[in-house]
Amino acid sequence: DIQMTQSPFTLSASVGDRVTITCRASQSISGWLAWYQQKPGKAPKLLIYKASSLESGVPSRFSASASGTEFTLTIYSLQPDDFATYFCQQYSNDFPTFGQGTKVEIK
Amino acid sequence: QVHLVQSGAEVKKSGASVKISCQASGYRFSSFDISWARQAPGQGLEWVGRITVYNGKTKYAENLQGRVTVTADTSTATAYMELSSLRFGDTAVYYCARVKGLGVAGPFDSWGQGTLVTVSS
Numbered sequence: 389d390i391q392m393t394q395s396p397f398t399l400s401a402s403v404g405d406r407v408t409i410t411c412r413a414s415q416s417i418s419g420w421l422a423w424y425q426q427k428p429g430k431a432p433k434l435l436i437y438k439a440s441s442l443e444s445g446v447p448s449r450f451s452a453s454a455s456g457t458e459f460t461l462t463i464y465s466l467q468p469d470d471f472a473t474y475f476c477q478q479y480s481n482d483f484p485t486f487g488q489g490t491k492v493e494i495k
Numbered sequence: 496q497v498h499l500v501q502s503g504a505e506v507k508k509s510g511a512s513v514k515i516s517c518q519a520s521g522y523r524f525s526s527f528d529i530s531w532a533r534q535a536p537g538q539g540l541e542w543v544g545r546i547t548v549y550n551g552k553t554k555y556a557e558n559l560q561g562r563v564t565v566t567a568d569t570s571t572a573t574a575y576m577e578l579s580s581l582r583f584g585d586t587a588v589y590y591c592a593r594v595k596g597l598g599v600a601g602p603f604d605s606w607g608q609g610t611l612v613t614v615s616s
Contacts, residue, residue, distance in 0.1 A: 389557075422602035431590055431606035432540070437597060443604065475540055479601025482554045484530070486540040 390414050390478050394487030400495040405466045409490045411476035413457040420480035423452055423461045426489075427472045435474075436461065466492070497521040499591055499607035506613045512579040515610045517591030524572035525549040528594035530603060531565060531576045533587040543589070545600060546574060554600075581614045588612075 391414035401407050411421070419439040424432035434443045439454040449464045463470055471494055476487040502516040517529065531543040544555040546565045553565050559578070567574045574591055589610045592603035 420599065420601070424603075431592075431609055432603070433606075434595075434602055434604050437595065437602040437604075477540075477601060477603075479599060482545075482600055483556065484542045484600045486532075486542070488539045 389483055390485050392476055392478055392485050392487040394476055394490055398491045398493060400493045401466050402495045403466055403468060407463045407466055409461045409474055411459045411487045413478055417478040417480035419454055420478060421459050422477045424475045425472045497605040499605055501591060501607040501610045504611040506615060507581050509581055509614055509616055511581050513612050514575055514577040515589055517574040517607050519572045525569050527596055529574040530592050530594050533589045535587040583614050586614045
């Protein structure tokens with residue numbers, strides 16, 4: 389299985405902050421990476437696919453990039469609705485795997 | 496508007512089986528794969544399996560191979576996930592999700608609301 393290592397585990401931030409979450413793949417995944425947002429008791433919501441493509445309807449303050457096997461999700465100007473847990477997922481082969489998640493908390 | 500609606504919570508004894516349904520609407524059911532993932536309490540997400548609806552081909556997580564079966568009924572636009580020989584470690588919320596179709600196995604662009612499966616002694 390391809391391992392996805394996500395960091396940090398938790399992140400404390402304030403409204404208006406810029407926050408960055410990192411995900412590293414254990415091998416090349418050719419950019420087949422997605423980011424999801426999950427709120428307590430809810431299903432995940434797709435934010436980003438193919439490493440940097442914004443899903444329809446997702447605010448433009450969400451941005452993502454890739455460099456080799458390292459992927460980043462940036463939230464520009466954090467909003468109250470953005471406090472949630474974020475997961476990365478690789479889908480480069482028949483066995484998709486997820487990162488452990490990053491909880492974005494209110495500072 | 497894509498909508499996936501899952502069946503309700505289940506409580507099962509260790510060693511029993513559970514079968515969860517996922518009814519799709521708002522799109523052509525046979526045109527997209529359906530994947531299943533689970534999330535143990537307070538934990539991350541684990542992929543369980545996938546079905547290519549139009550031809551019924553399946554893929555399963557290695558650690559669940561032999562215990563999990565994913566099927567789809569195109570006449571009712573419903574996918575199913577059955578897990579047998581339940582263990583305490585199978586206690587989790589199980590999600591179905593539509594596979595967007597870009598890439599080999601993802602991403603998952605619409606999700607069901609989740610079904611809590613609790614395994615008791």
